[in-house]
Amino acid sequence: MNIYLDNAATTKTDSRVVDAMIPYMTEHFGNPSSVHSYGKKAKVILEESREAVASFLNCKPKEIFFTSCGTESNNTAIKGIALKYLGSKKNHIITSPVEHPAVLETVIFLKDKFGFEVTLIKPDRFGRISPEEIINAVKDETFLISIMHSNNELGTISDIKSISEIASAKNIHLHCDTVQSIGKTKIDLKELNLSAASVSAHKIYGPKGIGVLYKSENVELDKFMHGGGQERDLRGGTENIPYIAGIKKVFELLVSEGEEDVVNYDELKTYFIREMKNLLGEKIHFNSPSENSLPNIINIRFDNSLGFDEETLIIKYDLKGIAVSGGSACHSGALKPSKVLMTLGFSEKEALSSVRVSFGRFSLKSDVDYFIGKTKEIIYT
Numbered sequence: 538m539n540i541y542l543d544n545a546a547t548t549k550t551d552s553r554v555v556d557a558m559i560p561y562m563t564e565h566f567g568n569p570s571s572v573h574s575y576g577k578k579a580k581v582i583l584e585e586s587r588e589a590v591a592s593f594l595n596c597k598p599k600e601i602f603f604t605s606c607g608t609e610s611n612n613t614a615i616k617g618i619a620l621k622y623l624g625s626k627k628n629h630i631i632t633s634p635v636e637h638p639a640v641l642e643t644v645i646f647l648k649d650k651f652g653f654e655v656t657l658i659k660p661d662r663f664g665r666i667s668p669e670e671i672i673n674a675v676k677d678e679t680f681l682i683s684i685m686h687s688n689n690e691l692g693t694i695s696d697i698k699s700i701s702e703i704a705s706a707k708n709i710h711l712h713c714d715t716v717q718s719i720g721k722t723k724i725d726l727k728e729l730n731l732s733a734a735s736v737s738a739h740k741i742y743g744p745k746g747i748g749v750l751y752k753s754e755n756v757e758l759d760k761f762m763h764g765g766g767q768e769r770d771l772r773g774g775t776e777n778i779p780y781i782a783g784i785k786k787v788f789e790l791l792v793s794e795g796e797e798d799v800v801n802y803d804e805l806k807t808y809f810i811r812e813m814k815n816l817l818g819e820k821i822h823f824n825s826p827s828e829n830s831l832p833n834i835i836n837i838r839f840d841n842s843l844g845f846d847e848e849t850l851i852i853k854y855d856l857k858g859i860a861v862s863g864g865s866a867c868h869s870g871a872l873k874p875s876k877v878l879m880t881l882g883f884s885e886k887e888a889l890s891s892v893r894v895s896f897g898r899f900s901l902k903s904d905v906d907y908f909i910g911k912t913k914e915i916i917y918t
């Protein structure tokens with residue numbers, strides 16, 4: 538038996554998305570920059586997909602750019618905005634230590650290589666960034682704030698709307714990594730009033746290797762990928778038309794089934810929490826907050842008094858046919874304690890005793906039952 542409960546790392550591509558992609562690898566293989574009918578066919582799906590994404594996120598199609606992944610979107614937004622300010626008096630960036638490495642490493646690169654000043658906001662114990670801390674960190678020199686909408690390890694949602702109000706009152710750009718939030722909680726880009734936002738298709742039943750960058754029409758970015766002027770000259774390179782056709786389907790499915798997905802996540806998470814409490818009582822801890830948290834992610838910690846070997850916990854689940862994560866998906870394979878949990882003050886032992894369970898569109902109640910049964914074996918034998 539194989540149970541997949543690591544949907545925050547990646548999701549299975551929906552077969553309907555695969556079906557939507559295939560014609561663009563076979564008969565409709567044209568290059569959207571070509572003027573002939575093959576090119577026109579590719580151009581049509583490129584723009585239809587852009588419209589589908591823009592409509593779901595409530596922005597203009599011309600504010601949507603296709604990239605190769607969420608990481609590229611984060612890099613393009615942050616480096617692109619920063620380079621516009623290079624050499625000016627505005628040289629201060631605010632972010633947090635619990636951002637995905639695609640944000641954190643990018644900001645640290647800008648600090649080390651170009652001398653930008655960086656402030657890392659201290660999050661609360663759930664990884665939440667408070668708007669008050671942002672106010673305290675803002676200086677005259679601040680030109681960019683980058684804070685994730687929800688945390689990939691804990692599911693914690695930060696109050697981006699309030700942070701956005703602070704940023705716009707001070708004329709500071711706000712970039713938001715919305716990779717984990719799309720399809721799990723409402724993201725309305727008009728309401729959030731961001732300069733830029735990052736999206737990744739493989740977290741929402743699309744293929745790996747395709748992402749979206751939202752860039753407000755009022756924001757100018759220095760381009761990151763020079764080339765043939767594609768994506769309105771923001772990102773050179775022939776567009777990945779088959780995957781872009783897939784993204785259109787991804788967002789159509791979020792429109793038709795997204796609410797149902799969320800009900801499923803909610804029910805599974807509630808059931809999971811109840812069953813874990815029934816199994817372990819006081820000896821199970823929930824690292825994720827009970828409120829303002831994504832419906833599909835729950836990070837749990839086994840009490841060390843249970844006497845299990847925390848260093849092999851994730852491997853033991855794997856040996857029982859259960860895929861869960863002990864940290865960021867990008868580090869999976871390496872059994873190191875989660876940097877995010879360590880940053881939040883957990884000891885190494887506590888971090889290693891923590892497991893992220895994340896539900897997806899195809900998760901079932903029987904998956905939870907299987908997890909609970911195997912947890913009993915892992916913890917007590």
Ligand code: PLP
Pocket residue numbers: 545546605606607608609637639685687688689714716717737738739746747748866867
């Ligand atoms: N941002 C967050 C919050 C993520 O969880 C991830 C993926 O784990 C990324 C960015 C990177 O996305 P991608 O894998 O498409 O590069």
